[in-house]
Amino acid sequence: MDLITLVKILGAWSHAPGPLYRLLAQTLRRAILEGDIPPGTRLPAERMLAEALAVSRNTVIAAYDLLQQEDLITRQHGSGTWVRSLPPEKIDGYRSTSNGSLARSPLFEMLLNEPQDLVDLSTGVPGALNGLSLEAFTLSEETLASLLTTPGYAPLGLLELRHSIAHYFEHAGLPTRAEQILVTSGAQQALSLAATLYVQRGDIVMVENPTFFGALDTFRALGARLIPIPVDQEGLRADVLQQALGTGLPRLLYLTPTFHNPTGTLLSPARRRAVASLAKKFSFPVIEDNAFADLNIIGDVPLSLASYAPGEAVLTLSSMNKLFWQGLRVGWIRAPEALITRLGRLKVIADLGTGSLTQAVALQLLKHVDEVKAIRHQQLQDQLNLVTTLLQEYLPDWMWTTPSGGFFLWVCLPFGSASEFAQIALRFAVVVTPGTVMSVDDSHHQYLRLPFLLPSDALEKGIQRLAQAWNVYTQLAREKPDSLNAIF
Template identity: 40%
Template sequence: MDNPRIGEAALARLLDGWCTDARESLHRQLAAALTALISSGELPPGTLLPSERALASTLAVSRGTLVTAYTTLRSLGLLDSRQGSGTRVRGVSQPRLPGSATRLNPLSGAADSSVIDLSGAALPGQDWVADVVGSVSPDDLRRWVRGHGYHPAGLPQLRTAIARHCTEDGLISEPDQVLVTSGSQQALQLIATAMLAPGDEVLVEDPTNWGALDAFRDRGARLRTIPLRDDGVDADVLVRLLRSRRPRLLYLAPTVHNPVGVNLRPAVAKVIAAAVAETGTALIEDLSSVDTLFTGPPPPSMASLAPDAAVLSIGSLSKLFWGGLRVGWIRSTVDFVKQLATYRSSADMGSSVPSQLAALRLLEYVPRARRTRAGQLRAGYEWTSDLLATHLPDWTWVEPDGGASLWVRLPEGNALAVAEAARRGGVLITPGSVFSATDGQLDRVRVSFAAGPDAVLEGVQRLASVWRGRRRLR
């Protein structure tokens, strides 16, 4: 096997949180973090590391810091540098997980409570959700406890309620077209497991949801990207690739795209739906963020626009009620759902029955919960955009249709370095490359307002101070 190489963006991701101790020198912290990656096998022997210059710039440290850290590791016998052939990891082989260097997984969050976390866009549950979940009584549960409790496709009553919910949102559905999953992330994993073999091609937007990229990569899929411009996906490129490549899967988030927050324009959605039906490509439409729309009912789903195409629509109760419920679904054809249920049995046998009973109750509150969420999110967007406009006037962002974050374009600089510098300034934001299958989006960062107004105020002030500091250095 060829020796692996790791780019500066992927290494920066693995080093996530390397610099946490203000009393310790940067080169020592960096050397310690690299040593940990080498000893855990995440940087296996033979790996070619990025150049000192490239990694220093990405980590927002001086070249001298990098040179000293690499020199320390060389003196410990962990690195080997040869003129003209770069710096490689030395050492003994360790057991390791394949592909760990490409995993995006940015959910580490802030370990220290003095750090403001504007990186996670997952919303807290609404307060009254606890009361509704708590209203599931022992008597409600008793009849299920008398059975074995394994329902790979989901509790029949919940499948019926989700089918009704999809129908009310404009996608006419029957209960046996619904497979209940443990959140929409499991829905993605299940589809990837059932449909992909190593080397299969999957079309994804750039940027897109990192969880989908990880699910497809875990199956060894080859990811091909379609650019997502500020006004939506480039439909010409998409249709051309569908016709010429005939990929195994196309993954889109047509309503409240993560991370950009925009809806696919209806005319573009129709063009894509027609191309999907024509080429026979299976489409995953991720509708898990539909409940974060700032206003109005959900736009028509791709499945309703292309009723004859192979569409797998994914939904979730995480955004509307609470991620901790772990209830989501796949809505597709009866046959496909039946087949997926067999894969599901070997994954986890089925979702938690108490969670499904709670979900059944919560689905009665959809209109009220959507109204509350929309109000909270609209207000969040307004205060965050006002604060950014005041404190960081040269940052710009895409006007979202929903969600709990802003997709910000930096006027200059590398987003990875800006996010690193921000971390050292006590605030976490997500660099755009976390959402990119090609480690691109280096002029973008995602700034979340899920943590609430106080955190956003303090976080934006810290960001502004970090930004001014970087400007002064130029």
């Protein structure tokens, strides 16, 4: 198991009371017993793991000692540290009382354990939608009564909602029929269905670099071979894409052309035209992730990529989650009708159809989409001003480019590794996403993604804690090159 994968598995391991060596041993023990670190795995050398976790080598040695005493690992001089095979009763006994491996993810840890003091700057969750009446979220008795007379299954989505989503696309300049819409349980399910439709183990999928880590996880779970295409200030590099197509054709291209996650850039109309032309010429489908398309900060939003490739296999994904509320979990796919039919079959297998009550709320909310866009636009401007003011005050050496939309800053640290810094930030009770998590090739090691559409007090507290962590990180770096793990 490579070092980066192991660090991801460990998650927010150090955010708990107690000596670090015991916390590390406890987290490794859980990962071994739950099977995330399988028998026969060679664990990293003490010094390598210490550097990756920003702890002392003695901390790792002590953690390994505890695991060895419990017969979970074996250590052989000259051949390394290995995870032992365990009797089934020991594994099953542990699993019956565990929360599962997802609990180690910072996001799931917050959802499951609800830590009171941890500031989460790792996820893209929008703040409260102030300014919209709660009546917009409330279904009338007539609507409820009408829904209760239906069977409750609508695999492609409620027809009235599909018409409304089609109108939403029409309003944005993309002619669309209801038959071209599949309603999903959020944008993540839309992505999963679209990927499953096309990708089999070993297939090439081209993606932006960096990109949304949820997309990377989805494609990797399907066994795809990921080819990175770099992003600059105008979005995906269409010239590099064209060069890559000369070496091998992809089964799929995935990109976020409108307010790219994490950089916030906007793919220019010229590049949209170029990408659409290449997709038509080389006959590969495109997943256009428009999850952030309604969250513009600067300038106008260009036409959807699908507008430049009418009739082609361009699957446009979006949802209600980022604009309205993360808990709504209603998304959609817009694609040629034949593809919607095929995707609908996959949707039936997945969950038989998105909940009708949730869809009814979404239908009602779409009537307020222009009003909500205006509210979010003002929030984005205000929060962007706040986060830049805070960074200039507390972390003046950090660098970023103002995003065109979305709610992330793609921050470049003046030196060092964002992954190492993220480990120290954990000890100041703040979680951040380093750039390597959002990179196909574990590049962008000096970057981190910083969300700013958060409650102002949480954002200020988080930036203050990052500044405290950065002061420690900077001091360690000044003392000597290899001292970043010297005091932990």
